């Protein structure tokens with residue numbers, strides 16, 4: 001064990017990333033009954049899939065070496081002034097937000113707020129985001145983010161398809177109108193997503209669109225892709241009269257000045273909040289938004305934060321209407337989104353909190369005014385400006401685009417070069433007077449004109465009356481209180497303190513791999529040399545990125561054993577969809593279009609069947625046997641039955657039951673013999689890296705959740721990066737992008753808006769692999785397996801582990817059965833909530849088996865922390881024994897206990913305050929107080945409020 005021998009060598013990153021030390025090993029081996037690590041691994045992973053050679057990757061480098069290296073790479077990126085627009089604009093991240101959120105593990109290491117009582121901070125921040133989006137778009141409700149603008153547009157198209165009138169469904173109305181003003185990457189995504197489910201896209205001019213009865217919906221871009229702002233009121237009116245639903249993709253900053261689409265009566269408004277203080281990051285991560293009407297609340301994709309009350313009737317927040325999410329709906333789902341963009345949504349919401357309505361107006365006016373000055377000036381010196389009505393984007397006719405481009409690029413400026421004679425220029429928040437001068441000089445030089453005219457504020461009114469926003473927005477107190485840095489800093493801290501994140505204690509969420517997100521991995525994200533690069537710049541300006549992304553692709557190829565990788569997908573679920581679409585393209589390339597059956601085990605994550613349906617496949621569920629493994633006999637039957645039409649098997653490995661199934665090779669072979677391809681859900685890759693890999697088990701494609709196995713933080717529910725890695729035969733079909741080509745030579749259309757997805761976040765995984773190196777990566781996997789088996793054996797006799805491998809071992813996670821405690825009146829939720837009193841976040845509850853919890857400690861935790869957790873679980877087990885079904889007034893049912901309860905003058909419980917709040921000695925030392933009592937889920941769903949409505953309105957409900 002390399003890293004452990006070198007424990008005193010502080011250069012070895014593995015010894016910082018991994019929480020277990022040399023001296024911990026023997027006691028741990030003793031607890032689980034093995035002599036050494038190799039024996040444990042042998043008993044855990046089937047022999048026939050073990051790798052024979054170490055990963056062909058370099059040795060790890062130190063943190064210092066990495067930071068030096070990444071700086072050298074950064075220096076290869078050229079930070080130009082980018083006025084390219086097309087949905088991405090340079091923005092100014094307020095330093096107070098950058099330092100207190102983006103760079104703060106209290107925010108970025110949190111999990112998705114399923115445990116509402118210890119997540120009120122980010123829930124409030126997301127409610128602010130929803131309110132901001134609803135207000136600016138003029139819609140009734142908004143979700144808590146989507147992956148980017150283009151996928152949000154695709155979600156609008158599919159949601160409106162799903163909610164077509166009964167008549168339309170009966171008549172098979174399947175046409176969706178797409179304005180030719182739509183952003184190119186959005187069009188590409190609409191193509192990808194429409195095809196498999198039978199939607200027919202018709203691209204055209206909105207002014208000549210006939211509103212025919214064969215259309216169910218339409219999407220418009222506001223302002224248009226090159227900046228023209230049109231009044232869509234009449235279009236929407238006609239559409240409504242013809243039962244055509246309308247979605248609008250809108251620029252969030254422009255809505256400060258422009259009439260909100262909601263006022264025209266549109267059905268959905270989508271877009272991105274990138275320009276609200278989020279770095280460009282060469283494409284992402286950024287928070288997309290989705291706003292709609294109350295009528296569609298049960299169909300809206302993604303998560304919605306809602307208001308409810310707790311046990312004492314006090315207001316509290318939680319994720320609302322979860323029954324409409326894919327993990328419940330499975331193959332009935334119309335969206336597969338799981339991980340979204342929470343951290344970025346939190347930041348964008350805070351940007352609105354910090355600036356407030358007046359600050360946003362100032363910024364929007366500044367951007368608009370500078371656009372006007374630029375337009376006036378250049379018009380006067382002879383350039384024709386083609387947008388009659390605009391907000392921030394101008395379109396110029398120029399004599400020699402090539403010459404202009406040479407001049408601008410030599411001056412460090414990027415424009416959007418539309419064709420031989422037109423360019424567009426998008427002005428942003430960071431555009432200074434000096435920038436204006438440089439830009440104007442470039443234009444003049446390109447046509448040999450000179451002018452000594454000064455820049456004057458333009459008094460012309462560009463926006464017609466009907467397009468001027470008159471409705472107020474962001475009137476709620478939260479947007480009008482925290483405009484000084486001190487106040488915002490304290491507001492952010494106030495919210496942060498309500499949330500339990502990895503900087504407090506272990507978050508042992510099975511399947512989610514909440515490991516260390518090391519500071520050295522995160523630091524480069526703060527640099528403008530990575531942050532301030534537009535996704536559509538010429539490749540020679542992004543050489544640092546290109547080198548990093550290429551190397552990450554090849555690192556992932558080595559780790560998975562595959563031939564090619566696409567970094568485009570922004571989440572695991574999006575990776576699933578991308579992978580299935582490459583399989584589909586592969587079958588089609590062989591003339592086997594009819595192959596459309598996707599077999600999925602019953603234990604699969606809900607995103608699997610949801611993704612299969614979105615890819616146009618039919619889901620066939622295969623059973624699991626009593627040991628939790630795929631029932632091979634049942635699988636054989638299903639494969640035989642569907643042999644002619646078999647497209648794919650989706651399989652999670654090791655399984656969601658926490659087991660390395662020994663029949664895996666037999667299973668993948670069976671699929672291949674019957675003409676299918678094997679998709680491996682890579683969420684559990686943390687149990688494989690360096691020991692086995694997807695290629696070895698016989699898979700053809702997998703996604704990886706870089707935000708699980710490869711150290712990107714969960715950010716409270718996103719960002720994510722979900723690359724797909726594929727075998728040789730699928731490589732030609734890896735996805736492309738319409739602006740910057742990526743992928744294979746028979747590439748499928750776009751899976752996400754940006755060519756390399758969330759490129760900025762990829763730096764984290766790149767650093768993780770680079771610093772751990774071959775040995776560190778493999779060591780991490782072994783310790784992850786060791787830690788899981790240690791917990792399993794520490795809890796032996798107290799809790800039953802539902803499934804193990806043939807030799808009694810867990811993989812890197814295990815399921816604990818809580819159903820037997822029903823006899824004491826105790827539900828799995830009670831255990832989850834009681835863990836909060838002990839300072840722990842609950843493990844995964846009721847996935848993949850209802851009434852159970854799934855524990856995954858990861859390699860980053862120390863033995864001391866594992867012991868604290870086991871101590872808490874054992875203590876809870878004793879409390880369960882004391883509980884009685886006839887006396888529900890017990891310490892578990894009343895959990896979690898808040899500070900208000902403990903300090904109240906009344907104490908009406910049959911146990912002590914000490915037992916309630918400080919059940920074990922270590923707790924008092926580092927007490928975490930849940931900020932509310934148990935939330936009432938049903939009440940919140942019945943009285944859905946999901947914006948920061950004044951509290952009086954809530955009281956009336």
Ligand SMILES: *Cc1c(COP(=O)(O)O)cnc(C)c1O
Nearest residue numbers: 338339511571572573605683720
């Ligand atoms: C997390 C997870 C997914 C979905 O990944 P996202 O990144 O949240 O979209 C799919 N399958 C399994 C088994 C998972 O644990």
